[in-house]
Amino acid sequence: MTTTRERSLDAAVELVGTHGIRALTHARVDAQAHLPRGSTSNHFRTRSALLAGVAAWIAEQETRDLSAALSRPFDDLDGFVETFSTAIELLTGPYAVRTRARYALFLEAAGDPDVYGPMHAQREGMATWSRNLLTSLGARHPETATRAFMAFADGIALHRLSVDPQAPVRESVAVAVRGCLEA
Template identity: 30%
Template sequence: MATRTDGNSGTSRADLIADTALTLLAERGMRGLTHRAVDERAGLPQGSTSNHARTRQALLEATVRRLAEQEARVLHPGQLFGPGEAPSAAGDPDQVSAVLAHALHLYLTRHPEYPVCRYELALEATRRPGLREFYDAAGRRFREPLVALMTAAGSAEPERHALSVVAWCEGMMFSCAAGSYSTSVPTEAELRKGFGELLYGMLAPRIR
């Protein structure tokens, strides 16, 4: 995931450090994520990571922030529709299902390290109140657009329905990243069908 690209090649040292931290987290788990390990893996002078993130809390926060940025490029609902493509107020569950399925399939097949990092950080956040607050704040960048998407799709209870969609996605991510389906990720068509069943079940009264 991480490549030595600080300098003039377009990636800042801060991003390099955070990307390397994600790589180590996916490969070695929380115990393998240290300031020294990041310096060594990124090919940076010793002490570089400490200068950027002086405490472990700061390093974990930088890692959470970078993971949210990377995941947003694939999963953020606001970026899944092009201009003029957002569902109308009347709702279009088929369109929403297709877009969400495409994004989730890309996430699971092209970025399998992301959910591993997500769960490592989520578990650590249960033991660190400061990180819990930071982790939850980062997650709101996904929740709020999804609530808006559910509203546009015709939901009468967009907050509750957004939670159901998030829970369904989280369950699928865990099953495919660390659960019994890690070697058999569903196809995009299968994910689309699953999203469709979920959305039509929630929105059926409004659609009829």
């Protein structure tokens, strides 16, 4: 059974992911979640607390939803390309609204460690995962390769979220990974 808090968080993600960060108010979240007025503020007293709650919720949901895709074993470059491509397709397909909300929160959170913290921790986890795999695939300069690959991942995700939702992923990921291994 979904709790009032979870309903509020799901509604907040939906609002931010479809209408932008300015749409995030306690009253709008209550309305979106079909909750009595004031329900969201029972869990998140301030807008800052609501932003922090949404950031942590997104990180938790993404970790849960991507863990299966990212934990598939593989032994070679093609396996890495397939695994990472699947993750990008999930983030920009079925989870596109949540991904848009995450990007909006990143921009909003620059000066708020309570909001930035959970999102940054999740991103660091993804960077560590990518660095380890790029290293295992023979990256000459793993730190540089990881920064370049993470920038590429953000770029392809933003492109699919904003310009071309059907843009092919696998071919681009393959080129990016090969380039990162050579750099």
